[in-house]
Amino acid sequence: MKKFLIKGGKKLSGTVEISGAKNAILPILAACLLTRGKTVLTNVPKLVDLKTMAHLLRIIGARVDYIRGRMEVDTADVCFPEAPYELVSQMRASIYVLGPLLVKFKKAKVSFPGGCAIGARPIDLHLKALEKMGASFETKKGYLYASTDELKGAEIDFENVSVGATCHILMTATLANGKTIMRNCAKEPEIDSLIDFLVKMGAKITGKGTSTLIIEGVKELFPVGMEMMADRIEAGTFLIAGAITNSEITIANCNPEHLESLILKMQQAGFEIGVDDSSMKIFPTRKILPVNIVTDPYPAFPTDLQAQFLALMTIAKGTSYIEDTIFPDRFMHVPELNRLQANISQEKGKAKVIGVESLSGAEVMATDLRASAALVLAGLAAEGETIVSRIYHIDRGYDNIEGKLRLLGADIERIEE
Ligand code: UD1
Numbered sequence: 001m002k003k004f005l006i007k008g009g010k011k012l013s014g015t016v017e018i019s020g021a022k023n024a025i026l027p028i029l030a031a032c033l034l035t036r037g038k039t040v041l042t043n044v045p046k047l048v049d050l051k052t053m054a055h056l057l058r059i060i061g062a063r064v065d066y067i068r069g070r071m072e073v074d075t076a077d078v079c080f081p082e083a084p085y086e087l088v089s090q091m092r093a094s095i096y097v098l099g100p101l102l103v104k105f106k107k108a109k110v111s112f113p114g115g116c117a118i119g120a121r122p123i124d125l126h127l128k129a130l131e132k133m134g135a136s137f138e139t140k141k142g143y144l145y146a147s148t149d150e151l152k153g154a155e156i157d158f159e160n161v162s163v164g165a166t167c168h169i170l171m172t173a174t175l176a177n178g179k180t181i182m183r184n185c186a187k188e189p190e191i192d193s194l195i196d197f198l199v200k201m202g203a204k205i206t207g208k209g210t211s212t213l214i215i216e217g218v219k220e221l222f223p224v225g226m227e228m229m230a231d232r233i234e235a236g237t238f239l240i241a242g243a244i245t246n247s248e249i250t251i252a253n254c255n256p257e258h259l260e261s262l263i264l265k266m267q268q269a270g271f272e273i274g275v276d277d278s279s280m281k282i283f284p285t286r287k288i289l290p291v292n293i294v295t296d297p298y299p300a301f302p303t304d305l306q307a308q309f310l311a312l313m314t315i316a317k318g319t320s321y322i323e324d325t326i327f328p329d330r331f332m333h334v335p336e337l338n339r340l341q342a343n344i345s346q347e348k349g350k351a352k353v354i355g356v357e358s359l360s361g362a363e364v365m366a367t368d369l370r371a372s373a374a375l376v377l378a379g380l381a382a383e384g385e386t387i388v389s390r391i392y393h394i395d396r397g398y399d400n401i402e403g404k405l406r407l408l409g410a411d412i413e414r415i416e417e
Contacts, residue, residue, distance in 0.1 A: 001389065001390070001416075001417045002391055002392070002414055002415070002416060002417075003387050003388060003389045003391060003414070003415050003416075003417060004376060004379070004386075004387065004388040004391050004402060004412055004413070004414060004415070005385060005386075005387055005412070005413045005415045006361075006376065006379035006380060006382075006385065006386045006387075006388065006410070006411065006412045006413075007361075007384070007385055007411035007412075008359070008361055008379055008380055008381055008382040008383060008384065008385075008386060008411075009381070009382070009383055009384075010245065010380070010409055010410055010411050011245055011246070011247045011409065012241065012242060012245050012247035012249050012380075012405075012408040012409050012410060013247060013248060013249060013408065013409055014249060014250070014407060014408050014409065015249070015250040015251075015252050016238050016249065016250070016251055016252065016404050016407065016408055017252050017253045017404075018230045018231055018234050018235045018238070018251060018252065018253045018254040019043070019045035019230070019231055019234060019399045020043035020044050020045050020069075020227075020228035020229065020230065020231060021190060021193070021228060021229050021230060021231035021232065021233075021234075022045070022047055022049055022050065022231060022233075022396075022397050023093075023163070023188075023190045023231075023233070023304075024189075024190040024193040024194065024228055024229050024231075025041065025044055025050055025053075025071075025228050026049065026050070026053055026093040026096065027093070027096050027167040027168070027171065027190070027194045028041065028193070028194060028197050028226075028228070029041075029050070029053045029054070029057060029071075029073065030053070030093075030096035030097045030100055030168075030171065031096075031100065031171045031194065031197060031198060031201075032057070032062065032073040032075055032223075033057070033060065033062070033075055033078060033097060033100035033101060033104060034100050034103070034104070034171060034174060034175055034198075034201070034221045035075060035201060035220075035221040035222055035223045036075055036076050036078070036223075037074065037075065037076055037222070037223035038072055038073070038074040038075075038076075038223050039072070039073045039074075039075070039223045039224060039225070040070065040071075040072050040224075040225035040226075041070070041071045041072075041073070041225070041226060041227075041228055042069060042070050042071075042225070042226075042227045042228065043069060043227045043228040043229075043230075044066065044069055044070065044071040044228055045069070045231070045399035046066075046399050046400070047395070047396060047397060047398070047399055048392070048395045048396045049091050049093070049396045049397060050071075051066075052087055052090050052091045052094070053091065053093065053094070054066065054071070054073075055087060056083055056087045056094055056097060057073060057075075057097075059080065059082070059083075059084065059087070060078055060079075060080050060081065060082070060083075060097065060101070061075075061077050061078040061079040061080050062074060062075045062077075062078050063076075063077070075223075078104070081101040081102075081104075081105040081107060081108040081109065082108070082109045082110070083095075083097050083098070083101075083108075083109070083110040083111060084111060085111035085142060085143075087111075088110065088111040088112070088113050089111065089113065091396075092113045092121060092164075093164070094110075094111075094113070095110065095113060095123055095126060095164065095168065096164070096167065096168050096171070097110065098110045098126070098130070098144070098146060098168070099126075099130060099151075099168050099169065099171060099172030100171060100172060101146075102130065102135055102146050102147075102148055102151060102172065103151045103172050103175045103176060104175070106147060106148050106149070106150070107145075107146060107147045107148075108144075108145075108146045108147075109143055109144070109145050109146075110143065110144050110146065111142060111143055111144070112139070112142050112143065112144055121327075123164075123165075125158055125159065125160065125162050125165035126162075126164065126165045126168050126169070127144075129154075129156045129158070129165060129168075129169045129182075130146070130151075130169070130172065132154040132155075132156055133148075133151045133152055133153070133154045133156075133169075133172070133173070133176055133180070134148050134149065134150060134151050134152045134154075135147070135148045135151065136148065150177055151172065151175070151176040151177065152176055152177045152178050153173060153176050153177060153178030153179040153180040153215070153216075153217055154176075154180055154181075155180075155181045155183075156169060156180065156181070156182045156183065157183045157184060158182070158183065158184040158185065159184075160184075161184060161185070161186050161211075161297040162186060163186040163188050163190070163191065163297075165186075166182065166185040166186040166191055166213075167190070167191060167194055169182060170182065170185075170191070170194065170195070170198070170205070170213060170215065171194065171198060173215040173217060174198050174201075174203035174204075174205070174215055174217065174218060174221060175217060175218065175219075175220075175221065176215075176217040177217055178216075178217055179214065179215065179216050179217070180214070180215040180217070181212065181213075181214050181215075182212065182213045182214075182215070183211065183212050184211055185207075185210075185211050185212065185213050186211075186297055186298065187209060187210065187211060187297070187298050187299070188297070188298040189229065189232060189255070189258045189298070190229070192208055192209055193228070193229045195208045195213075196208075196226070197224070197226050198221070200224045200226060201221040201222055201223070201224050202218055202220065202221045202222050203215065203218060203221060204216035204217075204218055229255065230253055230254040230255055230278075231254075232254065232255065232258040232259050232302075233302065233304045233305060233370075233397070234254075234397075234398060234399075235251050235254035235255075235256075235258075235259060235280070236259050236262045236302070236304075236305045236308065237305070237308050237373050237377070237398070238251045238404070239251055239259070239262065239263075239266065239273070239280060239282055240266075240305070240308045240309060240311070240312050240377055241377055241380060241405065241408070241410075242282035243266060243269065243271055243282060243285075243288070243312050244311060244312050244315065244377050244378070244380060244381045245380050245381055245410075246284040246285065246288075247282075247284060247408075248281070248282065248283050248284060249281070249282060249408055250279055250280070250281045251279060251280045251281075251282075252278065252279045253278060253279070254278065254279065254280065255277075255278065256275040256276075256277075256278075256279070256280050259280070260299060261299060261300055261301045261302070262301065262302070262305055262309070263275065263280070265291050265293055265301065265309065266282070268289065268291045269285075269288055269289050269290075269291045269312070269313075269316065270285040270286070270287055270288055270289045271283065271284075271285050272285070287317050288312070288315060288316045288317060288355070289316060289317060289318065290313060290316040290317065290318035290319055290320035290353075290355060291313065291316070291320055292320050292321045292322070292323075293306070293309055293320075293321075293322050293323070294323040294325060295323065295324045295325055295326050296325055296326065297326070303324055303326040303327055303330060304370050305370070306322060306324050306330065306370070307330070307333045307370045307371045307373065307374035308370065308373050308374045308377055309322065310322045310333065310334075310337070310344070310351060310353060310374060311333070311337060311374040311375070311377045311378045311381075312377070313353040313355065314337055314340075314342035314343070314344065314353055314355065314356060314359060314378065315355055315356060315357075315358065315359060315381060316353070316355040317355055318354075318355055319352065319353065319354050319355065320352075320353045320355070321350060321351070321352055321353070322350070322351045322353060323349055323350045323351075324349055324350075325349065328348055328349030329348075329349075330368075330370075330371075331346050331351055332367035332368060332371050333367065333370075333371035333374045333375060334346045334351055336364040336365060336366075336367070336371070336375055337359075337364075337374070337375070337378055339362045339363070339364050340359040340360060340361065340362050340364065340378050340379075340382050340386065341356060341358075341359055341360040341362075342356060342359060342378070343355075343356050358381075358382070358383055359378055359381055359382035359383070360382055360383050360384060361379065361382045361383060361384035361385045361386040362382075362386060362387075363386075363387045363389065364378075364379075364386065364387070364388055364389070365388075365389050365390050366388055366389065366390040366391055366393045366394060367390070367393070368393055369393050369394065369396050369397045369398075370397075371393070372388065372390070372391060372393040372394040373394060373398065373401070375388045376388055376394065376401065376405075376412070379412075380405070380410055380412070389417075391414070402414055
């Protein structure tokens, strides 16, 4: 099993280049099933989750090639509308193929996702919306058997804001018969990027950037090429890497507009942050101040940066409160950070972080993607050696994080046990 060995306490310097956004590319890959022919995506990072989605598309009958940041998806021979348990259980975003398969084949067999390390993540909003559009479902042996005579446009009022349900229903509605109105949609930048992709393919969508999306179904979509947007969560993670090591670094090839909530909190924590159109620069501070955060849907503070920001607060001068309203169980990093001599107590959905003078290296275990990033960040700041195990979680969403950190001067190595 691979681990990271981190010798902490080093200052970072220089520039890190941010990769394409996993959470933008996953729905776009599923949306390739809406057309027949070759889609070309560029700025695609090497990530396990994208490999998993490519594998799923291949099972369905697509040809997927990936060479150095360029992914080609040819859906000309797509023929098998099924998503097996082995893949859906590894990656919940696999559920995105359900709607496109239904609209193209009028039937689909997709495994239920099951549990996940950051808590219960139901798919009821996806299914209710598809039912309203004319789908029906049966469940047998952990699989969802979906069928429809025809998917039709519908009025969908989401009970809760969901990124996944918004992406999924949006892409499905592009080929449904008639008009779909979706209210209470998520507004994450990755959804805007999916809209750009679908519109480029010929979809008719209005309301981009707002919580109401209106989709006029079309008969056909056409294959296109598109460059993938930068990953705001990776960019935010590196910004926090600069902060936790109190260093001056530049985060290049990103969109700071997507990180306004984080930048504001970093400024409140005492960091000066320089921003231009496509990069951010963080400067050291004399004193890291405690700051409270509450995660909420975009544009509020993202749950995907909660663990990393919490790691930073472990060495702030004072007490901070970190609340996750989206995934209240997403605090598996807390006991691990406490192994590094952090002082965090936690109850459902909320952590109290009493800043300590310094963290101290130890062996810790990654439990999910963003928790792993938090442990790596803490390891960079801790005195002595930190070993982070189960780093396969981090490979799901960060392309060569150790290489990028080493280029900034960190002492981090991937080791085999
Ligand atoms: C996406 C992101 C994930 C991020 C999350 C929240 C991808 C591939 N993943 O996940 O990185 O942490 O958004 O920003 O883009 N919910 C329901 N019923 C549903 C769907 C969701 O109750 O049918 C609840 C969830 O349990 C959660 C909340 O809605 O409490 C938000 O989840 P959602 O936005 O759907 O997250 P994902 O799309 O799974």
